[in-house]
Amino acid sequence: MTDDRRAFIKKSVAIGGYSMIATGGLLTSPEANAEWLAETTSTDILQQTIKRLFKDQEIIESDKIDIQIPKTAENGAAVPITVTSSLNHVESIAILVEKNPIPLAAKFELSPDLEPVVSARLKIAESSAVAVIVETNEGFFTASEKVIVTPGGCEI
Amino acid sequence: MSSIKIRTKRIDGKTQIRMLIAHPMEHGRNRDSKTNALIPAHFIQELTVEHNKNVIITGNTGANISKDPYFAFTLKGGNPGDKITISWVDNLGNEDAQEHIIN
Numbered sequence: 001m002t003d004d005r006r007a008f009i010k011k012s013v014a015i016g017g018y019s020m021i022a023t024g025g026l027l028t029s030p031e032a033n034a035e036w037l038a039e040t041t042s043t044d045i046l047q048q049t050i051k052r053l054f055k056d057q058e059i060i061e062s063d064k065i066d067i068q069i070p071k072t073a074e075n076g077a078a079v080p081i082t083v084t085s086s087l088n089h090v091e092s093i094a095i096l097v098e099k100n101p102i103p104l105a106a107k108f109e110l111s112p113d114l115e116p117v118v119s120a121r122l123k124i125a126e127s128s129a130v131a132v133i134v135e136t137n138e139g140f141f142t143a144s145e146k147v148i149v150t151p152g153g154c155e156i
Numbered sequence: 157m158s159s160i161k162i163r164t165k166r167i168d169g170k171t172q173i174r175m176l177i178a179h180p181m182e183h184g185r186n187r188d189s190k191t192n193a194l195i196p197a198h199f200i201q202e203l204t205v206e207h208n209k210n211v212i213i214t215g216n217t218g219a220n221i222s223k224d225p226y227f228a229f230t231l232k233g234g235n236p237g238d239k240i241t242i243s244w245v246d247n248l249g250n251e252d253a254q255e256h257i258i259n
Contacts, residue, residue, distance in 0.1 A: 078222040097220050101185065105220035108203075110229075111212040115170065119228035123183070123220050 006101075046096060046103045046131070053094065053104070054133065054140055062087065062141035065134055069145050073124060076149040082119040083132050085141075090116035092135040098144075099128035124149050160242050160254035164234075171234030171258060173205065175242055176226050183219030199247055200225065206241040207231060234258055 050059070068082040083093055093116065094107040105122050122130070124147055131144040159178040164171055177200065184197030197219060205213040213229060236258055243253035 080226075082228075095220075100220050102183070102218060102220065104216075104218050106215055106217040108213055108215040108229075111210070113207065113210070113212050113232055115230035115232055117228075117230045119174075119226070121222040121226050123181075123222050 045101070046098050049096065049103045050133070053107070054135075057140050059133060059140040059142050062134070062143055065132055065141060065143035067130065067132055067143060067145040069130060069147055071146070072148045072150060074150055076124045076126070076151070078121045079124050079147060079149075080119070080121050081130065082117065083134075085116040085134050087116065087134055087136050087141060089137040090134055091137065093118050094133045094135075095120065095122070096131045096133070097122060097124050097128055098131060100125050158254045159252045160244070162240060162242055162254055162256035164240060164256060164258045166234065166236070166258070169233065171231040171238075172228060173231060173240060174226070174228045175205075176224065177244060177252075178224055179244075179246065181219060181221055181223045181225060197247060200244045201247050202245040203227070204243050205229065206239075206243075207234065208238055209241075 064086045066084040066086075068084070069079060073079045081095065083095065085093070089112070090110060092107060092109045095105045095118075096103040097105055100123070106120060108118055110116065110118075116134070124130070127146070127148045129144045129146050131142060134141045161176040163174045165174075166172075179200055180198050181200065182195050182198040184194065186195045187193065188195055199219040199221070200217050203213070203215040203217055204211060212231065215227075217225070238258045240256045240258065241253060242256070243251065245251045
């Protein structure tokens with residue numbers, strides 16, 4: 001199942017890339033295309049996930065979301081994270097790990113009886129950004145934090 | 157024995173709910189060290205927390221959550237004697253639930 005999905009993602013990225021080259025050649029410079037392709041390979045899956053989850057909603061960067069997570073993690077198998085938000089009327093909190101093959105870790109829908117605080121432990125395959133998307137009745141807000149995973153503890 | 161351990165603590169009129177669930181949380185990309193066969197994905201998909209029969213949290217979790225997952229939430233209010241019920245369903249259809257009374 002995983003292999004199929006990977007193959008599908010690879011194909012869709014490839015097809016997307018080719019069609020962009022085919023059409024983009026007429027509209028934009030080749031440099032812009034190269035940049036676009038480089039960007040897709042790294043964050044494309046994250047963007048796809050976000051699109052699937054939140055459709056085409058506008059997501060705004062916010063400093064009212066606090067992510068407590070170690071900057072360097074010796075063990076990527078269990079990285080503690082606490083998300084605190086000072087936004088009003090929080091409806092859901094989603095946690096995504098950018099470079100994991102499937103970025104979405106968890107999405108919690110919280111009732112108004114709860115404080116907007118969520119703790120969990122994440123698996124992080126490689127050094128990556130951890131993004132949090134908070135849904136409120138006024139829209140979507142995001143913040144992210146980078147985590148460096150040191151395999152074995154000997155490498156820096 | 158239930159797979160869910162629940163602890164609650166009342167702090168400044170709020171109630172902290174912590175849970176520890178025994179679950180392998182396999183993401184389907186690990187290989188068995190002896191047979192080198194892929195270990196099938198096995199992870200919790202849905203998590204529900206109820207407070208006196210009102211659903212307060214519904215969560216969708218994926219395999220990016222660590223093995224034996226730990227979650228903590230904070231409830232506004234909450235009184236001694238209130239009942240907290242936590243239940244989960246995994247991708248293979250297994251499920252479990254546990255009740256807890258706030259001290």
